Amino acid sequence: MSDLFDNIEKKTNVKKEDIFKLADSVQGADFSDERTVRRLIANVARVANVQVSKEKEDRIVKAIVNKNIPLDFASIAKLFSQK
Numbered sequence: 001m002s003d004l005f006d007n008i009e010k011k012t013n014v015k016k017e018d019i020f021k022l023a024d025s026v027q028g029a030d031f032s033d034e035r036t037v038r039r040l041i042a043n044v045a046r047v048a049n050v051q052v053s054k055e056k057e058d059r060i061v062k063a064i065v066n067k068n069i070p071l072d073f074a075s076i077a078k079l080f081s082q083k
Helices: 002-012 016-026 034-048 054-065 073-081
Strands: none
Touching: 002 016, 016 034, 034 054
16 A cells, blocks of 8 residues: 555655545535535645636536535546646
8 A cells, every 4th residue: 555655656746644634634524515625625736736726616616516526536636637
């Protein structure tokens, strides 16, 4: 398992400690609450060192709050990569 996180760290420059903190912040989060979702998006963007435009943030929030996407990291990452 350590190798997995080491590989992620090398590819993304995101420390595994930050990944664990982010995962902890997601557990038990109320994904129907827009403020909570916006805070999580801001945290993911900060950890990933990615700029998220207001328009993109709004699309992500709408998709999550309205349950239009599965709530897994792959789906969320896909939203972040859309232009």
